[in-house]
């Protein structure tokens with residue numbers, strides 16, 4: 478369907494796209510905690526902690542978040558996380574992130590954070606985790622949103638990756654009360670995946686889920702590696718799967734979901750524009766996909782905006798968008814009773830939306 482068809486559908490339904498999206502209960506599976514920092518919070522923390530090499534107003538920050546390419550994005554990301562110093566900072570970050578999601582109708586979120594980046598800067602692991610747990614539980618009390626954590630290994634080419642891997646796994650294994658999965662982030666170029674095999678095998682054997690990034694900036698080979706060496710159960714991004722029909726078939730047959738983040742791909746320059754984004758093709762090929770926001774304030778987006786873009790910029794039909802919301806529930810690692818409740822809630826919302834047409 479073209480964008481103008483989507484516009485006509487809006488009139489026929491009697492529900493605007495915004496009303497439709499807002500009525501949909503949502504699950505977020507691919508969002509970074511540090512990359513969710515509100516611009517105002519970043520500015521305040523930079524001031525409080527005397528980090529004086531970052532922009533000092535919203536306008537400057539907006540410019541700072543214009544990325545030349547993926548590597549530039551990572552550079553900016555690493556500069557921004559330095560404003561996080563103590564337990565209170567992490568508590569504020571976690572609470573604001575979860576409340577922001579809850580305000581968009583998100584009931585359950587698996588949020589990724591990168592403990593090793595902070596531990597390496599001298600922040601105590603318990604202080605960091607105590608902070609984000611406080612934020613998580615405050616947000617849950619205030620809104621009912623359920624959050625679980627994914628800890629990702631920062632796969633940076635200039636980092637000693639053995640301590641980064643071991644430190645991340647150890648952090649996760651000691652905090653199973655709310656950490657449910659191991660991830661792997663950062664650049665794919667020049668960071669071969671097999672070197673992380675041991676960390677992911679330890680995670681698997683201990684019962685942690687595995688959700689590495691792969692196929693965001695490099696091709697199908699990296700996704701195959703994530704499956705073969707990292708025991709991936711879901712793939713972060715994975716949009717380059719389309720390079721290889723055998724991989725498409727494998728992902729479909731083994732039901733390996735992709736966590737797709739369209740605006741992120743545009744803003745890091747791995748996809749040129751919305752009409753070039755592969756999400757509609759992935760859906761047509763019946764691959765399991767969900768819709769996610771990645772680093773929303775850095776990319777000038779929100780999960781709500783991603784759902785609106787799915788309709789307006791990617792030309793998906795409303796039933797397909799309901800399908801994306803339902804898929805995120807299925808692909809999540811939420812406990813079975815919560816999954817059942819979310820399935821029922823999405824089905825009821827889909828009925829209401831239909832009744833309004």
Ligand SMILES: O=c1[nH]cnc2c1ncn2[C@@H]1O[C@H](CO)[C@@H](O)[C@H]1O
Pocket residue numbers: 509512551554589590591594629630631632633662663664690693741771772
């Ligand atoms: O879209 C993304 N792809 C890869 N890594 C990302 C993305 N967004 C945030 N990070 C973060 O970049 C850091 C450096 O390795 C990691 O902390 C990772 O979580």
